[in-house]
Amino acid sequence: MTDHDFDRIDRYWRAANYLSVGQIYLLDNPLLREPLAVTHVKKRLLGHWGTTPGLNFVYAHLNRIIRDRDLSVLYICGPGHGGPGMVANTWLEGTYSEIYPDVPQNAAGMHKLFRQFSFPGGIPSHAAPETPGSIHEGGELGYALAHAYGAVFDSPDLIAACVIGDGEAETGALAASWHSNKFLNPRVDGAVLPILHLNGYKIANPTILGRMPPEELRSLLVGYGHEPIFVEGKDPAVMHQLMAAAFDEAFDQIAAIQQAARSGGDNERPRWPMIVLRSPKGWTGPDVVDGKMVEDFWRSHQVPVSGVHSDPGHRQILENWLRSYRPEELFAEDGSLMPDLTALVPDGDRRMGANPAANGGRLRVELDLPPVDAHAVDVPTPGGARGEATRVLGAYLRDVMVRNKDARNFRLVSPDEASSNRLDAVFEVTERAWMERIEPYDVHLADEGRVMEILSEHLCQGWLEGYLLTGRHGMFACYEAFIHIVDSMFNQHAKWLKVTRGIEWRAPIASLNYLLSSHVWQQDHNGFSHQDPGFVDLVANKKSDVVRLYFPPDANTLLCVADHCLATYDRVNVIVAGKAPAPQWLTMEEAKRHCETGVGSWPFACNVADGETPDVVIAAAGDVPTIEALAAVDILRQKMPSLRIRFVNVVDLMALQPKDRHPHGLDDADFDALFTTDRPVIFAYHGYPYLIHRLTYKRANHGNIHVHGYQEEGTTTTPFDMTVLNELDRFHLVIAAVRRLPDQGGEEGRATIRHCEERLAAHRLYVEAEGVDMPEIQDWGWPYATAADAGD
Numbered sequence: 001m002t003d004h005d006f007d008r009i010d011r012y013w014r015a016a017n018y019l020s021v022g023q024i025y026l027l028d029n030p031l032l033r034e035p036l037a038v039t040h041v042k043k044r045l046l047g048h049w050g051t052t053p054g055l056n057f058v059y060a061h062l063n064r065i066i067r068d069r070d071l072s073v074l075y076i077c078g079p080g081h082g083g084p085g086m087v088a089n090t091w092l093e094g095t096y097s098e099i100y101p102d103v104p105q106n107a108a109g110m111h112k113l114f115r116q117f118s119f120p121g122g123i124p125s126h127a128a129p130e131t132p133g134s135i136h137e138g139g140e141l142g143y144a145l146a147h148a149y150g151a152v153f154d155s156p157d158l159i160a161a162c163v164i165g166d167g168e169a170e171t172g173a174l175a176a177s178w179h180s181n182k183f184l185n186p187r188v189d190g191a192v193l194p195i196l197h198l199n200g201y202k203i204a205n206p207t208i209l210g211r212m213p214p215e216e217l218r219s220l221l222v223g224y225g226h227e228p229i230f231v232e233g234k235d236p237a238v239m240h241q242l243m244a245a246a247f248d249e250a251f252d253q254i255a256a257i258q259q260a261a262r263s264g265g266d267n268e269r270p271r272w273p274m275i276v277l278r279s280p281k282g283w284t285g286p287d288v289v290d291g292k293m294v295e296d297f298w299r300s301h302q303v304p305v306s307g308v309h310s311d312p313g314h315r316q317i318l319e320n321w322l323r324s325y326r327p328e329e330l331f332a333e334d335g336s337l338m339p340d341l342t343a344l345v346p347d348g349d350r351r352m353g354a355n356p357a358a359n360g361g362r363l364r365v366e367l368d369l370p371p372v373d374a375h376a377v378d379v380p381t382p383g384g385a386r387g388e389a390t391r392v393l394g395a396y397l398r399d400v401m402v403r404n405k406d407a408r409n410f411r412l413v414s415p416d417e418a419s420s421n422r423l424d425a426v427f428e429v430t431e432r433a434w435m436e437r438i439e440p441y442d443v444h445l446a447d448e449g450r451v452m453e454i455l456s457e458h459l460c461q462g463w464l465e466g467y468l469l470t471g472r473h474g475m476f477a478c479y480e481a482f483i484h485i486v487d488s489m490f491n492q493h494a495k496w497l498k499v500t501r502g503i504e505w506r507a508p509i510a511s512l513n514y515l516l517s518s519h520v521w522q523q524d525h526n527g528f529s530h531q532d533p534g535f536v537d538l539v540a541n542k543k544s545d546v547v548r549l550y551f552p553p554d555a556n557t558l559l560c561v562a563d564h565c566l567a568t569y570d571r572v573n574v575i576v577a578g579k580a581p582a583p584q585w586l587t588m589e590e591a592k593r594h595c596e597t598g599v600g601s602w603p604f605a606c607n608v609a610d611g612e613t614p615d616v617v618i619a620a621a622g623d624v625p626t627i628e629a630l631a632a633v634d635i636l637r638q639k640m641p642s643l644r645i646r647f648v649n650v651v652d653l654m655a656l657q658p659k660d661r662h663p664h665g666l667d668d669a670d671f672d673a674l675f676t677t678d679r680p681v682i683f684a685y686h687g688y689p690y691l692i693h694r695l696t697y698k699r700a701n702h703g704n705i706h707v708h709g710y711q712e713e714g715t716t717t718t719p720f721d722m723t724v725l726n727e728l729d730r731f732h733l734v735i736a737a738v739r740r741l742p743d744q745g746g747e748e749g750r751a752t753i754r755h756c757e758e759r760l761a762a763h764r765l766y767v768e769a770e771g772v773d774m775p776e777i778q779d780w781g782w783p784y785a786t787a788a789d790a791g792d
Contacts (some may be wrong), residue, residue: 006240009060011330012092012341013236016056017284018325019088022110023117024049024303025318030110031327031335036319041308046118047125048081050301051165053283054197055085059352061243062161063093065251066346072158074151074470075352076136077127078144078174079165079197081301084117086127086134092337093345095132095353099505107335129499129506133353135360135469137496140488142171143462145194149180150466151357152190153452154408156262158357158470159254163195166209167202173458178224180459181272183433185447186261188408191254194226194274199281201298210278217276227253227271232278234296239279246275267447269435284324286317356471361507363471365409367566370399372559376588379556382604383583383630383782389623390517390579392555393562394423397475400566401429401450404473411467413452413460414477421477421517422579426451457485464512465493473510473566480516480576481532490535490572494542497570501545511571515562517579519686520710521624521723527716533687533709536653539574540691544662548573549653551686553626554584556591557651564595576686578623580719583781585626598652598664601674604784605633605647610673614646616737617675621650622686625709628723629684631730631780636737639752640745648674656695668700677701680740682733685709706736720773724763731756731763 022030024047029040055077066073077086090096091113096103103109103116116122127134136147148162168174184192200210209217214230221228229249231242250273257270282300287293294304305321307314332338349356356362375396379385397412404410412418412426419427431449438445452463457478464474493512500506520531539547548571552558558577565573585602586594594600601610608614616636620629626649633647650656657665666674675681677700685692689707696702713725723729734756738749745752759776766774 001244006237006244008340008344009064009240010236011338012063012344013056013060014325015092015330015337015341016059016085016088017053018322018327018330019091019110019113020052020056020084021049021322022114023047023084023087025308026114028111030114031107031331032319032322036315036322038309038315041315041318042119043309045303045306045308047084048302049084049285049304050201050281050298051079051082051197051199052085053285054199054277054279055079055082055163056089057239057243057279057283058161058163058195058197058277059085059089060344061247062352063344063346064244065247066350066352067344069251070350071251072350072355072357073352074135074148074158074160074355074357075133076144076148076151076160076162077134077138078136078141078163078168080126080138080141080168082138082163083124083126083128083131086131087113087117087123090132090353093351093353095351098354099132105336110335129496129503133355133358135358135466137492140492141165141168142173142458143177143465143489144168145174145177145192146180146459146462147466147469148192148194149177149184150463151470152184152192153411153463153467154188154472155190155357155470156188156258158190160190160192161195162192163197166196166198166200166207169196169209170207173462176456176459177462178226179454180463181225182269182435183452183454184272185267185433185435186258186270187267188448191258191272193250193254196221196274196276198276198278199283200296201281201301203301204298221274221276225269225271226274228274228276230276230278232276234280234283243277249273250275286321289314289317359505359507360469360471361509361569364507364510364569365407365471367400367410367473368403368407369563369566370396370403372396372563373588374399375559377555377584379584379587381785382585382602384785385584386581387555387584388422388579388581389552389555389558389577390515391422391425393515393558393577394425396559396562397423398425398429401426409472411450411452411464411472411474412477413464413474415457415460415482416453416455417479417518418451418453418477421479421515423477457482458489461486461489465489468510468512471509475513475515475566477515477517479530480519480535481530483514483516483535484532487535487538490539494546494572497546497572498543501570508569511565511568511573513565514572514574516574516576519576519578520714521686522578522580522719523714523716523722528714531710531714531722533576536574536576536687537691539572540653540694542572544654544657546570546572547654548664550575550651551622551653552577552595552651553620553623553649554582554586554591556584556586556588557595559588560591560595561651576622582623583627594649595651598655599648599650599666599674601646601648605630606645607637608644608646612644613676614679615644615741617646617648617679617681618684618733618737619648619650619675619681620684621653621692622684624719624723625684625686625728628728628730629733630782632682632733632737634783635730635734635756636752639755640738640748643745646674653695656692658698671699672701675699675701675705679704680737681705682737682740683707684728684733704740706740708733708736718767718771718773720763720777721767724760731760
């Protein structure tokens with residue numbers, strides 16, 4: 001590179017810095033064509049400066065490398081407070097104005113660019129969905145590197161340049177993310193270039209990595225499997241040369257690694273390059289304000305000069321700061337970027353703001369899904385077959401893998417739990433991705449495996465989000481209790497989807513699909529620590545157009561639900577299904593109809609016809625609750641044969657909401673036809689009872705809905721005892737139903753209650769003596785093939 005090249009990159013960087021400061025501070029006078037007045041400054045100063053100049057520095061140098069080498073590069077902005085830089089750079093390269101023509105590349109556009117930032121009716125301060133080129137908002141720190149790796153899996157031509165703030169590097173999720181390189185296959189995947197940005201400070205404290213001795217830091221990064229290249233200093237003239245050389249070296253290494261792997265050579269895990277950029281926090285900003293250190297200190301983190309409205313001295317500091325970038329050398333008379341600087345911008349989709357991977361819906365290809373009928377469980381009579389629902393689903397997912405093998409656009413992620421959750425069939429056609437050493441006795445490990453397993457829910461979630469956001473499909477299988485580890489990551493993704501639904505240029509991406517198994521009601525090898533069904537409560541808080549909650553009661557309904565979810569887009573689908581052997585209730589055709597409506601009565605379990613009013617409604621959502629609710633129906637039929645019972649099963653939990661609250665909600669007439677307007681409803685629910693009350697509180701019969709679910713009682717015990725501890729068992733359900741009948745069902749009802757209390761006492765004695773459930777529990781099955789067999 002010549003001195004002229006370095007000068008142009010420096011001016012481009014200055015332009016991005018000028019625009020970044022302008023977004024935080026300026027309401028008017030965008031090109032400083034007149035002295036700065038108090039009326040030119042926003043009344044509320046919102047945004048973050050400290051990390052932004054480093055991000056702009058990286059962006060300018062990536063533009064050069066993209067142009068020189070014709071590369072496809074995705075910019076992952078890890079520091080959550082780098083929004084001004086991302087907006088500034090996409091405006092400079094023209095992407096922003098193409099997407100938002102009302103913010104053109106001239107003085108008027110610059111005026112609007114400044115005014116809209118962190119302003120009512122404007123744009124957020126982070127690299128939000130509204131920002132071109134972004135798949136990572138960074139509002140919560142820790143996930144940038146996982147997103148970067150997820151983006152490049154199965155995308156061999158893509159390089160994700162991931163800037164990691166040294167504050168972000170202190171998070172557990174980011175610390176684990178360094179191990180993602182053990183899953184990256186240079187033969188079939190793209191590459192990630194981590195850029196650790198050490199500016200030394202967080203909001204109000206130094207950073208650990210920023211203060212770490214240089215050799216210790218190098219040893220840490222080498223230990224993670226990287227070859228670090230250090231770029232350190234403050235003088236822009238020197239730093240530009242160092243960064244250009246570092247990028248040339250890093251991209252040379254990436255190209256050599258990929259060429260060696262793709263030419264048939266040894267595919268051992270390589271040592272990938274990374275860059276450590278050490279530059280001052282708030283670089284090029286004010287050195288000192290009111291006698292206190294600002295640049296290269298935490299005071300530059302947010303708004304370095306805050307008293308500009310009341311203190312003329314502060315206002316002068318701001319004006320001097322803005323003019324130090326010499327905007328007259330950067331922007332033409334009309335406010336557009338100088339022509340010699342626009343020449344630095346990559347062409348078309350090579351611009352990082354326009355990279356198709358950053359708008360993954362443009363690349364999304366529908367999955368080729370196998371017919372569910374091919375995997376249907378034969379159910380000759382209700383409960384007349386037994387099976388493991390998730391094992392059946394595993395065979396279906398195996399066929400998904402096969403049918404989409406050439407497209408390479410589907411992956412299963414799981415924290416070491418695919419086999420535990422009975423999805424083993426996928427290993428008939430693929431393996432677990434693994435780039436470390438493989439011993440002769442290892443099983444199901446391969447460098448091109450399509451199952452991603454690491455004992456980190458954070459990484460599984462981050463990888464899958466990156467994969468989905470760049471146009472592919474997948475499923476996350478997890479133990480139900482520990483999906484809570486990614487609660488806040490789910491929050492961020494759901495918010496992203498909610499916002500993108502209102503952004504016309506954002507193309508729809510494949511849905512985030514969770515399969516939650518090894519659930520609360522059967523923890524044979526574990527106990528209370530593994531018992532928590534509350535993730536769905538969190539999910540239910542999100543916008544109705546984004547989330548879906550499914551509780552398939554058997555294998556055929558699970559197949560139907562999974563098939564539906566894998567074909568959806570811009571959703572978060574949560575499927576809760578057990579892995580233990582259990583009765584199978586519906587034929588495939590019945591399952592299809594049931595899943596289509598989401599909720600309905602099961603005629604074989606009712607002794608009252610549609611249109612007739614029952615004495616009691618027994619309802620269930622979830623596989624174990626369905627078993628216990630049907631067993632309760634059986635007891636009531638035997639003990640109180642004249643009692644009119646309707647059994648209702650809910651597979652789509654959101655159907656319980658009114659239609660004006662959720663697209664899948666039942667209208668009031670249909671809800672009342674199922675649940676009545678004045679009869680007791682005993683509802684056996686998989687999770688915490690209050691969620692059912694939340695979803696149904698506006699219904700006419702809400703006061704008569706009595707929910708039995710998880711009450712935070714648990715231990716290592718038998719499956720049935722778990723239901724007894726939480727009063728979800730058949731006997732407690734029967735007691736609850738009878739007590740809400742007129743006169744508690746008379747003498748017949750009181751005898752039924754006594755029977756149930758006796759069986760509960762017998763259960764307690766038996767289970768504590770034998771360690772297993774009573775034979776009458778273990779051997780119970782639905783005794784009636786049809787309603788007629790029950791004498792109805």
